[in-house]
Amino acid sequence: MAEKEKLNIKEFLDKDEQKDQLRFLTAGSVDDGKSTLIGRLLFDSKKIYEDQLDALERDSKRMGNAGDHIDYALLLDGLKAEREQGITIDVAYRYFSTNNRKFIIADTPGHEQYTRNMITGGSTANLAVILVDARTGVITQTRRHTYLVSLLGIKHVVLAVNKMDLVGFSEERFQEIVKDYMDFVKPLGIPDVNCIPLSALEGDNVVAKSERTPWYKGVSLLEFLETVPIANDHNFADFRYPVQYVLRPDQNFRGFCGKIASGVVRKGDTVMALPSGKTTRVKSIVTYDGELDYAFPPQCVTLTLEDEIDVSRGEMLVHPDNLPTVDRNMEAMLVWMDEEMMDVNKHFYLKQTTNLTRAHISQIRYRVDINTMEHIENVPALKLNEIANVVLATAKPLFFDPYQENKPCGSFVLIDPITNNTSAVGMIVGRVDSKEMVAEEVPELNLPKLGISEEHYDAIERACKDLERQGIAVNIIK
């Protein structure tokens, strides 16, 4: 903060508005000192106010678990029931910023039954901080967290070896843990893995480098978080534009609102609409703040097109020389999020980008034991927090890419049509062999057979298209 005072407020604001944003996930159990670590990051970046600190000191004495120290965990626990149980039971988001970056922390608990929460918190994260206790080293839970991080396609991982004070800041112990971890993490293919020895309780290597680990040549945790390059984490290669909303304020303007899921689009680009296959060119990229020459993820814009082609919500604009997979069958990693066990006969709503369709799970190929990474076959159904490789069949074709190459176009959720709960979430692996394909049955509407005259076909097609937008596909025969 001392640096800040040298700037006048206007200079500070001008600099602040240019900062980028890093979202990170923290994983570890209550005993690993995770809340203490987050509390210290917030405390040292002065995000804790005096009144909160007063309340914290009061509560630490009354119900804290940190001895004479301030119990930062109490600051983070929001809900009454959790406070009484002394554990965090959901994802909580925390915010802080330094002179160089703004941070959003997704704080998730570590127990097995809460895989669901870690998956939730990690879905938007650029980076994961995985805590281990220096005394116990890499344990089953560490492996489980790391596997989930790799499943979510998080590109940067920091293994925070905490409680180094309790092992006498031993370099030997640290190296032992690093070796264990690196052996384990290698096959998972996470591109950027770093290990940092620290003590959250005493502050070593959290914000500033500690003198008690002279053998450690790396940077402190905060410095790492401030400098890790994340600008290239988006896919800028494959242009995908799921149409979200069609804007038609008057006869002269027809715009397609959406968020650039991946790739870059430029004014004048030739684009193809999926599924129709019709091509046209981008006439303008409209925003409230003026027209743009190009747009990239995750910008939200409105595209206007040279030709009047029919594009609705759920459809996609792409470059004609770079197409996603268009298919009604796909292989995916599925995480079961519902208390209610999977019913393989159920038909779900599947939401992917802005597309909604009916879907069912046609095959469970194997379940992954997240403690051992073993594949278990012959699994009849999934329970809460279980992960499996499945084949899905959808009522209408989806436009997708493998999740590991393109998160926005490879992710989906399954919604229970009765409870409306988000029952499962999935990450697409790719298309399936044709022999494994199963068609999701689509009801037919045979117009001539129903004795409907041709002049009504247009109206019926419009009505069916609207139903399709709501997830109900009908096959029109005319």
Next chain:
Amino acid sequence: MSESYKLSHLKELEAESIHIIREVAAEFENPVMLYSIGKDSSVMVRLAEKAFYPGKVPFPLMHIDSKWKFKEMIQFRDEYAKKYGWNLIVESNMEAFKAGVGPFTHGSKVHTDLMKTQALLNALDKYKFDAAFGGARRDEEKSRAKERIYSFRDRFHQWDPKNQRPELWDIYNGRIHKGESIRVFPLSNWTELDIWQYIRLEKIPIVPLYFAKLRPVVNIDGQLIMPDDDRLPEKYRDKIEMKKIRFRTLGCWPLTGAIESEADTIEKIVEEMMTTTKSERTTRVIDFDQEASMEQKKREGYF
């Protein structure tokens, strides 16, 4: 390549919010944007205008008037809605108002229950809104840190923190049964500093009460209250003094404490905020009512 593919944190937050607002407009039949006239609402309203530019925002703006709001807020509300072409709905719990309910006579809890929570629930039922945008931020208060962006409410508008839908990536599950609804918080990931930065950058109009000025105040139980009409109880009337004050949050005038301040520009407000040692909500009387009070109110249907 001369092109840059990097967004600042504000532009990233803006994109996230616009995406959420459009998603609701596309998937719900009858959404509404709740408008508190505060600074966060002002930002949310501008984001909605951006989301549908050059078209009109396809849903109305609704203000729940507790009948104890600052006069300057009401004036600002009407002028803004007119200038930017918003369809503005104003609703109040007239039954309770006619019965004379107010914070001085009934206390903050009863007043808030009837004039804010109940008035809001009545209005949501009256218009059968199936989605309601609110300007709450996760960094405001502990129980909000765990709130989803789409927050599911049952037929009685209640929130169950144990029964929240998983929310991943930017895929929002807006499916509901008849009578149920979703509260949507497009500003979830914004901090107080982000809001001020954005107001400054985008030159968003806000109620002048946020800026320091010489105003009449009276000290009531440690809070600096600005008497805004003749309903100030007799016993305080001779204790009014002039002070240079401003408000960090806006609400009902007897329930919103002012702070002494010299900050009459956004730059000065941010400077004051950076060096202040008290969190934003300490000037809201409502949080001190009872332990975990905001969580309680949320369960009952207040934001």
